Amino acid sequence: MAALRETVERVDAIDVDAYKYGFFTDIESEKAPKGLNEDIVRFISAKKSEPQWLTDWRLGAYRRWLTMSEPKWARVDYPSIDYQDLYYYSAPKSTPGPTSLEDVDPELLRTYEKLGIPLREQEILAGVENRRVAVDAVFDSVSVATTFKEELAKAGVIFCPISEAVREYPELVQKYLGSVVPVTDNFFATLNSAVFSDGSFVYVPKGVRCPMELSTYFRINEKNTGQFERTLIIADEGSYVSYLEGCTAPKRDENQLHAAVVELIALDDAEIKYSTVQNWYPGDSEGKGGIYNFVTKRGDCRGRNSHISWTQVETGSAITWKYPSCILRGDGSQGEFYSIAVSNGRQQVDSGTKMIHLGKNTKSRIISKGISAGRSQNTYRGLVSAHRKAEGARNFTNCDSLLIGDKCGAHTVPYIESKNPSVQFEHEATTSKISEDQLFYAMQRGLSAEDATALIVNGFVRDVLQQLPMEFAVEAQKLISISLEGSVG
Amino acid sequence: MQVPTMLEIKNLHVSVGERKILNGLSLTVKAGEVAAIMGPNGTGKSTLAYVIAGREGYEVEGEVLLDGENIFELDPNERAAKGLFLAFQYPVEIPGVATMTFLKAALNAQRSARGEAELQTPDFMKRVKEAANKLGVTQDMLRRPLNSGFSGGEKKRMEILQMALLGPRFAILDETDSGLDIDALRVVSDGVNALRSSERGFLVITHYQRLLDYIKPDTVHVMAQGRIMKTGGPELALELERHGYKEYIGEAA
Numbered sequence: 250m251a252a253l254r255e256t257v258e259r260v261d262a263i264d265v266d267a268y269k270y271g272f273f274t275d276i277e278s279e280k281a282p283k284g285l286n287e288d289i290v291r292f293i294s295a296k297k298s299e300p301q302w303l304t305d306w307r308l309g310a311y312r313r314w315l316t317m318s319e320p321k322w323a324r325v326d327y328p329s330i331d332y333q334d335l336y337y338y339s340a341p342k343s344t345p346g347p348t349s350l351e352d353v354d355p356e357l358l359r360t361y362e363k364l365g366i367p368l369r370e371q372e373i374l375a376g377v378e379n380r381r382v383a384v385d386a387v388f389d390s391v392s393v394a395t396t397f398k399e400e401l402a403k404a405g406v407i408f409c410p411i412s413e414a415v416r417e418y419p420e421l422v423q424k425y426l427g428s429v430v431p432v433t434d435n436f437f438a439t440l441n442s443a444v445f446s447d448g449s450f451v452y453v454p455k456g457v458r459c460p461m462e463l464s465t466y467f468r469i470n471e472k473n474t475g476q477f478e479r480t481l482i483i484a485d486e487g488s489y490v491s492y493l494e495g496c497t498a499p500k501r502d503e504n505q506l507h508a509a510v511v512e513l514i515a516l517d518d519a520e521i522k523y524s525t526v527q528n529w530y531p532g533d534s535e536g537k538g539g540i541y542n543f544v545t546k547r548g549d550c551r552g553r554n555s556h557i558s559w560t561q562v563e564t565g566s567a568i569t570w571k572y573p574s575c576i577l578r579g580d581g582s583q584g585e586f587y588s589i590a591v592s593n594g595r596q597q598v599d600s601g602t603k604m605i606h607l608g609k610n611t612k613s614r615i616i617s618k619g620i621s622a623g624r625s626q627n628t629y630r631g632l633v634s635a636h637r638k639a640e641g642a643r644n645f646t647n648c649d650s651l652l653i654g655d656k657c658g659a660h661t662v663p664y665i666e667s668k669n670p671s672v673q674f675e676h677e678a679t680t681s682k683i684s685e686d687q688l689f690y691a692m693q694r695g696l697s698a699e700d701a702t703a704l705i706v707n708g709f710v711r712d713v714l715q716q717l718p719m720e721f722a723v724e725a726q727k728l729i730s731i732s733l734e735g736s737v738g
Numbered sequence: 739m740q741v742p743t744m745l746e747i748k749n750l751h752v753s754v755g756e757r758k759i760l761n762g763l764s765l766t767v768k769a770g771e772v773a774a775i776m777g778p779n780g781t782g783k784s785t786l787a788y789v790i791a792g793r794e795g796y797e798v799e800g801e802v803l804l805d806g807e808n809i810f811e812l813d814p815n816e817r818a819a820k821g822l823f824l825a826f827q828y829p830v831e832i833p834g835v836a837t838m839t840f841l842k843a844a845l846n847a848q849r850s851a852r853g854e855a856e857l858q859t860p861d862f863m864k865r866v867k868e869a870a871n872k873l874g875v876t877q878d879m880l881r882r883p884l885n886s887g888f889s890g891g892e893k894k895r896m897e898i899l900q901m902a903l904l905g906p907r908f909a910i911l912d913e914t915d916s917g918l919d920i921d922a923l924r925v926v927s928d929g930v931n932a933l934r935s936s937e938r939g940f941l942v943i944t945h946y947q948r949l950l951d952y953i954k955p956d957t958v959h960v961m962a963q964g965r966i967m968k969t970g971g972p973e974l975a976l977e978l979e980r981h982g983y984k985e986y987i988g989e990a991a
Contacts, residue, residue, distance in 0.1 A: 689793050690830040692814040693823075694840075694900065695848035701815075704843060708834025708883065 281338035287311060290443050293338050297412045300419060310432045310442035317436045323599035324628045324660060325568045327541065330506060335475045337444045397461065404460050406490075407452040411479055414450035421452055425483055429512035429549040429576070437508040437570075438545040441477045445510065448478035453488040453519075462718055464493045475506040482512070484519035486552065491522040491718060504532075504567060508543045517552030517579065522560070524717055525573075526725055529565035534623070536595030539567025546573035547603075550582035550611075558585035559602065560716045562725040567596060572630065574603035577611035577642075584613040587716040591729055592625035592657070601631035601662075606642035606672070615646040618710045620729075621657035628659075633674055634666040642672040650680040651709050653702070703730050741768045743806070744939040745790075745908055750800035752782070752789055752964075759785045759796075761964035767908075767957075770936035774950055775943045776975060777961035778983040783943045784827060786961075787912045790941075791824040792817045804908060819851035821907030825897040825914050832884040837896070840884045841866060845903060869902040873929050890917035898929040909933070910941045915949035927952030947979040962986040 281292050290311045294304040319330070401408050407418060415422050432442045449465040465480070484490055507529065513521050523546075532539025542565075548557035559573040575584025586602035604613035613633065621627040627650065635642045650659035661678050683705050691701035707714075707726060714722050745767040752760035759782040767773045777783055790802055792814035801808055809817050832840065846856040857865075870880060873895045885893050894914055901909055911930065915923055930940070930953050942953055950958075950972065958974040960967045960983075967986045968974065 684830075685795070686830045687832055689788075689791075689814060690826065691832070691840075691844070693791050693818055693826075694844035694904070695815050695818040695851065696844060697815050697847065698813070700843065700847060704835055704840070705832060708832055711834040 280336050280340075283336055284333040285311075285335070285337055285444065289337055293444055293446065296338065296340075297415065299412075299415055302423065303415060306427070306432070307443050307445075310439050311444075313433055314436070314439040314443055317439060319436050320570075323570050323630070324626065324662075325570060325597040325599050327504070327568050327597075330504075330541070332440075335506060337475060337477070338446060400460070401463075405454040405457055406459050407450065408463050409450055411445075411448045411450040411481060414481075418450075418452070421483065422450070422481070425481055425512070425514055426479075427512075429514060429547045430510050430545050435545060437543040438510050441479060441508050441510045441545070444475075445477045445479035448480040448509070449482075449492075449494075450480075451482040451490060451492065453484045453490045455485045456487045457485075458488065459490040462491050462493060464495070466495045475508065477507075478509045480509070480511040481514075482521060482523070483514045484516065484521045484555075486517045486519060488516075489520045489522075491524070493524040493526070493718065495526045495528070504539055504541050505530075506541050506543070507566075509545070511544070511546040511573075513546075513548035513557055515548065515550050515552060515555035515557050515579075515582075518554050519552060520556040520558075521548065522558050523548070523573070525559075525561040525563070526728065527561065527563045527565055527569075528728060530567075531565045531594060531596050532567040534594050536567065539596075540565065541568045542566035542571060543568075544571045546571065547576065548574065548584065549576045550579050550584060550608075552582070553579040553608075554581040554583075555579050556583045556585075558583075558587070558716070560587040560713065561589070561600075562713075562717070562728065563588070563590040563598065563600060564728050566598075569596075569598040569600050571600045572602055574605065575613060576605045576607065577613060577639075578607045579611075580608040581610050582608055583611065585716075586613075586615045586617070587713045588617045589620070589710045589713045589725070589729065590618070590627055590629075591620045591622075592627045593621075593623040594625060595623070596625040596627075598626070599628045599630055601629045603632040604634070604644055605632075606635040606639040606644070608639060610641040611639060612642070613644045615644070615648070616712055617646075617648045618713055619648070619650040619659050620653065620706060620709065621650065621659050622653040624656045626658045626660070628662060630662045630664075632664040632666070633676075634664075635669050635672040635674070637668045639669050640671050642667075642669065644672075644674045646674075646676045646678075648676075648678040649709065650678075651706065652680065652682045653706075706730075741770060743767070744769045744771070744804070745941065746801075746803040746806075747790070748801040748803070750786075750789070750802065751798070752785055753797050754795065759964055760789070763800075763961075763965045765959060765966055767939045767941055769939055770934075771956045772934065772940040772942060772953065773957045773959060774953075774955035774975065775941060775959050775961050775966075776945055776947075776978055778945060778987065781962050782964045783945075783961060784912055787824055787827075787910045787941075787943060790910060791822060815847065816851070818904075818906075819848045823901050823904055823906035823909040825894075825901060825909065825911045827913040827916060829885050829888075829893040829897055831886045831888075833886050835884050836881060837884045838866065838880045841880075841900065841903060844900070848904060865903060866899075869899050872932070873899050873902070874925055875899050891919065891922035894918055894922065894926055895929075898926050902929060902933060905933075906938070908939045908941070910943065912943045913945070914942075915944055915946060923949070923952060947975045950975050960986055 281289055287308060290307050294307055430438050432439060451463060453459050482492060513523060515521050529540035529542055550557050557575050563569055573586060577584050584604050590598045590600050592598045602615055615631060617629050619627040619629055629648045633644045633646060648661050652659055659680050663676055665674055683702060687705055688701050714726060717725055743766055747763060747765040750760050750763040775783055789796055789798060802810055804820055804822060842862055849856055875895055879892060885896060914926060918926060942955060955972055958972060959969050962983060
């Protein structure tokens with residue numbers, strides 16, 4: 250059907266060139282010399298005025314990293330990365346550690362404004378009703394601003410850059426850092442442990458329901474700079490927090506490396522909801538440029554009846570290698586993974602989750618929706634496993650893939666292991682194309698080809714969009730339309 | 739006063755690859771007329787409906803005029819905005835898209851294509867509810883994803899609901915009676931009959947006389963071998979019921 254062909258062609262043509270956030274902010278920055286060695290690790294640690302234990306921790310990670318090699322099992326293909334050709338530290342010059350928004354370079358604030366992220370609290374307050382979100386903004390290697398700090402402090406919630414947490418709350422950081430993703434976990438996580446620059450730290454005390462959404466926006470600006478942020482979220486007994494991260498980067502011909510680590514810890518009866526809207530620059534239509542996104546995200550349901558839920562909307566990055574996981578350690582704990590991964594152009598996505606059932610009567614749920622267009626490849630890779638002691642564990646997995654056009658691919662690679670006979674694991678998977686029948690039907694009722702496609706895609710991802718906090722669901726829906734069509738939204 | 743011609747098909751040839759499906763078909767339907775097309779299976783009736791509505795993937799020669807305008811250069815949605823409606827033999831499921839959402843998107847797309855103001859939600863809801871009540875379409879069906887998990891009868895009722903809501907100038911009903919029990923057939927037929935007017939034309943495609951007991955046609959065309967073999971009044975349908983299509987298949991073979 251020509252209308253379908255036309256839609257596919259339009260998607261091919263506009264794909265990633267429609268990337269809205271590709272601008273570069275011309276701002277003076279301070280960088281460490283290119284390349285990686287022990288001196289660079291010490292340099293980063295010194296820049297952050299870190300205590301000796303953390304410097305040693307980083308050096309230990311670095312030495313370990315030297316003995317490791319890049320994982321090759323994912324269904325992604327990219328030229329080898331020259332780790333000596335990257336900058337591992339870059340900071341906007343005027344901000345050794347801004348104490349208020351007034352100290353922040355106005356150029357930076359303008360950048361965030363362009364990205365649609367209001368950093369000024371009064372703007373947020375003046376804005377849409379109920380949109381009260383505390384924001385931590387990370388620009389290259391440093392956090393430039395955190396909003397609503399005082400109000401959060403009243404509730405006892407700590408929300409600050411992790412570099413600040415190292416200084417202000419060393420006992421919390423030392424207790425939990427690396428306790429979910431150990432230093433030795435994998436090549437990229439180990440690299441991150443050696444050179445991590447900034448990221449967010451959240452601690453919600455016992456019995457506290459965090460009074461607002463917390464959010465971090467990550468921006469890679471500098472050329473040839475790797476971004477290695479580290480996020481640590483601890484929900485103490487009976488607490489609740491909802492956290493959202495968003496990511497963008499300028500358009501560049503070179504690939505850029507992003508290797509983050511996120512650790513979540515939920516103690517007894519605590520709940521963490523972690524949402525991501527990832528829109529790193531995906532590269533151009535020929536696959537030139539774009540972010541390499543090698544991220545380790547893991548949540549530890551350490552306490553009884555604790556609950557961690559990951560929701561992700563992934564539209565960016567040239568390469569995505571990412572498996573937000575849950576370790577269901579506490580009896581009766583629950584893990585959830587809701588994912589929409591959209592790939593277009595030459596993007597390659599290998600993403601999924603791991604649900605490790607250790608405790609009794611643990612439950613997990615996985616809903617994954619992959620949408621492939623252009624010449625992209627989209628793989629769901631997931632592991633559901635039950636330990637010997639995971640009496641009564643249950644999992645439900647549903648993986649659906651939608652193909653737009655005939656040059657893209659969708660793959661599903663589920664691993665299921667059970668060492669306990671009482672567990673119940675269910676797995677459902679479907680792959681479908683937007684059919685000519687559906688498009689013709691919707692067009693016969695008056696919808697244009699683009700509107701019909703958008704409607705069908707939105708229907709496909711609806712279950713997952715419903716998991717996002719309201720204000721971000723709308724944003725995510727728009728983002729999906731833009732990544733697929735350009736003409737819609 | 740002369741009744742204007744609404745749909746005019748002139749010497750239509752349609753093929754898919756090497757296979758010829760329609761073979762010089764000509765047909766005229768006037769405003770206010772209900773024309774029935776009857777014919778054996780596999781004679782190209784559904785193809786005719788698809789080609790009029792603008793489905794691609796066919797090699798097409800000839801002309802189709804709606805209200806005197808050649809519509810062959812138009813996309814299906816543009817034809818819909820001109821008032822052309824096709825009730826599908828097999829309505830398509832669209833998972834995750836609430837029926838109500840779909841109806842509103844479709845109606846407003848047509849309105850904006852015609853330069854009319856979009857319908858606001860309360861007004862829209864009122865219209866849907868009225869139409870739904872007449873056709874026995876439940877609120878639950880309107881909330882569910884379009885056609886997903888609907889029974890055959892529910893899907894057909896939903897087609898007629900959409901027709902009532904969109905108020906087309908010209909409607910094609912493609913085997914609307916297939917898969918309907920007698921009660922559903924009555925409801926659907928009543929829905930169609932309620933829309934009959936001097937301003938609207940219908941092309942009713944069926945291969946049983948049964949439907950025509952409920953939707954009384956003005957003209958009956960016998961289609962076989964990719965063209966119209968005979969045209970007459972309602973009595974022609976009864977004759978076909980008695981003698982079958984043998985004569986027409988034989989004639990061409």
